[in-house]
Amino acid sequence: MKAAKLLFQVPTPLPTRHPKLQLLSPLDELLWAVIGLLLTVSGVFIEVSLSLPVGWPFDWSNMQAYSLGSTLQVGVVLLIACVGGKNAATLSQIAYLALGLSGAQVFAQGGGLGYWQEPTFGYLLGFLPAAWLGGYVAFRQPRRFDAIVLSCLIGLLVIHLLGLVYLSCLALFGILNEGWWSAVLQYSFTPLPGQLLMVCAVSLIAFIFRRLLFY
Numbered sequence: 001m002k003a004a005k006l007l008f009q010v011p012t013p014l015p016t017r018h019p020k021l022q023l024l025s026p027l028d029e030l031l032w033a034v035i036g037l038l039l040t041v042s043g044v045f046i047e048v049s050l051s052l053p054v055g056w057p058f059d060w061s062n063m064q065a066y067s068l069g070s071t072l073q074v075g076v077v078l079l080i081a082c083v084g085g086k087n088a089a090t091l092s093q094i095a096y097l098a099l100g101l102s103g104a105q106v107f108a109q110g111g112g113l114g115y116w117q118e119p120t121f122g123y124l125l126g127f128l129p130a131a132w133l134g135g136y137v138a139f140r141q142p143r144r145f146d147a148i149v150l151s152c153l154i155g156l157l158v159i160h161l162l163g164l165v166y167l168s169c170l171a172l173f174g175i176l177n178e179g180w181w182s183a184v185l186q187y188s189f190t191p192l193p194g195q196l197l198m199v200c201a202v203s204l205i206a207f208i209f210r211r212l213l214f215y
Contacts, residue, residue, distance in 0.1 A: 024085055024215065032084025036076065036092030040127075041099070041106045043072035048194055068194025071108070074159060075198040077127050078134055078152045082206035083213075086135030093127040100124075117175055119183050122166020126159035133158055143210045145203065152199040152206075160188050 024032070049065040081089035100111040109118055134155035141147050167183050170176040176183060 024088070029085060029088040029091070032080060032088035033091040033095070036080035036084060036089060036131075037095045037099075039076040039080070040073055040092060040096045043076045044106065044108050046072040048072055048075070048198060050194075050197070068191070068197060070191035070194045070198065072198075073127075074156065074195050075202050077131055077159075078155045078199065079202045079206055081131050081134030081155060082138040082148050082151055082202065083209045084135065085139050086132045089131035089135045090128060093131045096127070097124060117170070119167055119170060119176060119178070120163070120187060122169075123159055123163035123187065125166065126162030129162065130155035130158040138206070142215070143207065145207045148206050148210075149199070149203045152203050156195055156199060160192070163187060 048068045048070050050068055051063045051065045054062045054064050077089065077093065080092055084092075096106065100107045100115065101113055103112050105111045107115055107118075107124065108120060109115070115121055134151040137151035137154055138148050164184065167176065167180060167187070171180040171183075178186075
């Protein structure tokens, strides 16, 4: 009898390695989506730069700003994904693309339905999967700095992959007004080092935010 009882006894589940994530409420996600939209719109007008002291030995009272060759937009997309989650980040980018294609001058070169012919439009389309994937990876584990860094790198990779595919399609159909290789250099290789520095900054900011907000 005792043996049969042991045989049919439901095993006690083992404790999970990581505590259960505190999910954001729909209101929180909506709030982060609005914040993401506003930051994305304003980020197109802000060029990222790095201030360094001039001369040797360093004179910290004499600083010079060096452009990193990129606007703040990519950093905003990655940041909202890491702190607001995949739903909020994706919703903010859907709203941003809809706003720009409807005619609002929120893209780097303006806006409107004809913007699909611009060589940078593929990178803008890359914001959507980058936001979703970045948010998904960042929230798989609670407040892991390495997970946040990985999510930012994945998001950046997706943006550039979609941008390169789109450039190739424009070149294939004769819509690209410049050489394919020169476009790749201008829109991918030149801003990439600065965007990698942004990944470092965004990862640290997102990690601090997640610690302060307890999720």
